[in-house]
Amino acid sequence: MTIKRKFRNMKMKKLFIYIYTFFIFYMPRVSDLCIGVYIxxxxxxxxxxxxxxxxxxCKNKTTVFxxxxxxxxxxxxxxxxxxxxxxxxxxxxxxxxxxxxxxxxxxxxxxxxxxxxxxxxxxQKDDMIRVLLNLALIQGIITIMMLLFPSLKSIALSLYYINREENIFISRMRIYGISGDYTFFTPIYHGILASIAFFYSIFKERKYLIYLPFILLVILLNGRFGLLVFVISPIVLALHFILKGKISLKMIRISIFALIILVGATLVLSIVAPYTYDWIMSGIEDTIKFFIYNEKSGNYAALADSHLSFPQGLxxxxxxxxxxxxxxxxxxxxxxxxxxxxxxxxxxxxxxISILYGAILKFLFKKPSINYFVNKNEYDLQLIISKYSVVALLMANYKGEVMRGGLVLLSVIFIKLITFNESTEGKEVNI
Structure with missing residues (x-):
């Protein structure tokens, strides 16, 4: 086989990986729309x-089961x-x-x-992380195209409103990209990915910052809660450094840079998508009222009041x-x-809850030996990602049902698997 053919075959294999991963994570309802088969x-x-x-x-007769x-x-x-x-x-x-x-x-x-x-x-591990980040970047590019050419947004609306009546209020503010879920799972997932890019830019290379504008834009245009999920990443990292008695000037600089990107993207939306901008600002106002003035309005009124009830007795x-x-x-x-x-x-x-949450948290809290990693810096990075993933998951479960399935749970499981090599390392059981 010639070098050129080997290179072509490798490109085809990578393309297959990207398409397969995109489909499994974003689950766009193309089969529902095109052939009438549920996704x-x-x-x-x-x-x-x-x-x-x-x-x-990938298997042999000794590992297949x-x-x-x-x-x-x-x-x-x-x-x-x-x-x-x-x-x-x-x-x-x-x-x-x-x-x-x-x-x-x-x-x-x-x-x-x-x-x-x-x-x-x-x-390698970083290559696998970049697959998720690159796919999110592609979503950002698709979103920009839909902003520039509104007729393209009909693709997203068709995927979102399969067998449902269109909600004009939501359509004019949100629903961008290609996905099976636009307003809940996907924005939170993108909030997690933005946090991963943030962590990697601090512990590895600044080039990971290139992902933030694209991912944050997709979040802004689909679900505000994803921003809260992203905002907790510098908080988790700051607590890590405080507990170690350190101050990271690099973290402070990159956090300020991320804030500038977020503010800049929001201001751009005030021009190209004014309805979305008003919706975002209303969410910020509700957040300020809740955390500073202890006043419940908007979604906080529902999440902290009318939607909050529990069974009694047995x-x-x-x-x-x-x-x-x-x-x-x-x-x-x-x-x-x-x-x-x-x-x-x-x-x-x-x-x-004890059975389901216990199984998930036990898996996510599994701590590997430092021997899995090339150095202490790599170990600290993956440990922070693991802790952040747990916080993000538990936080998201208040907004909606993520502990029983969906993109958010799947993403933290995937990240845990690839960062700690859990899919191949360690003891195995026969099935």
Whole structure:
């Protein structure tokens, strides 16, 4: 094989990795739109298709039925929590939601396959992180194109409003890029990626700052909560340095630079997307009122008041077998709520939360040996990312249901896997 052909083959393999990763993470509902097949069903079919090349290229007869024990216990905990809720819901003749609650396992298997494919073609940890950052950068470019050429936004609107009536109020302010979710999971995910770029620019190279303008723009145009997720990254890092008795001038400089980017992007939107700018400013005003004046308005009024309720008595322990989302909450005499902790408590109570959250946090808190890393600086970086991921996940679960699945949970699992080599290192179990 000639060098030119090898180079072409490598480019095709990388392109495949990027397309596959983009699809699994952003889950654009193209199959729903084009062939009438739910994206979740299509994802399962894709998994069956991917198993064949995965086994033949990345496995051998001694490893094909083995899985890292930490990943195994994570998926086992998710399975048991889904089974518990199914039993609890069936006792009250409610929707058992077994497929919805287990779909995250399908996504985790996809992630394991993606990581093995990446390693097969020679990707290192930073290369894998850059795949996520590059895809977010592409989303930023697509978003800019949709701002410059509004007719292109019809693609995003078509993906968002499949079989639903359009909400003009939301459409004129938000919905940019290519995704399966625009207003909740994806903005929080991009907030996490912006934080990763921020951390890498401090601990590694400043070139990672190039990602921030693109990622922050996508966040601004789709979901304000993603900004809060990003804002906690310098706070986590500052606490790290304070506990070590250090002051990082580089962190301060880059934090100021990130703030300038954020302010600049917001001012640009005041010109090219005034409705979005007004929506962002209203969120900032609500945040100032809440944290400085202890005044609840906007989303804070809902999240800290009307959406906040919990089951009583035995229901707090065993759950009630249903969610407080949509019309069912009204039927049960409650206000509808999308707060993750509220819905999980009503679904299965403390028992359900202990099983599900316990499995996830045990996996995320797994601390590797420093021998995994080339130096102490690398170790500190990945340890900070791990701690930040936990904080971001728990924070996001207040805004919505992220502990039971979706892009946010999948992303922190992926980041943990690649930064700590959990997919291949350590003990394995037979399945």
């Amino acid at each position: 979740e069903v299509f994802s399962v079919l894709l998994l069956v298709l991917m198993l064949i090349p995965w086994v033949f290229t 083995k899985i890292n024990k930490n990943v195994f216990w994570l998926m086992f905990g998710i399975f048991i929590s889904a089974l518990y809720f199914a039993i609890r819901a069936s006792l009250g003749s409610y929707d058992i939601r077994i497929m919805q609650n287990l779909f995250i396992i399908i996504q985790i298997i996809h992630v394991l396959i993606i990581i093995d494919f990446m390693k097969y073609i020679g990707f 229901g707090a322990i065993f759950g009630e077998g249903y969610r407080l989302f949509g019309g069912q909450a009204i039927e049960m005499g409650y206000s509808p709520s999308d707060i993750g902790y509220v819905n999980d408590m009503f679904m299965g109570g403390i028992i359900y």
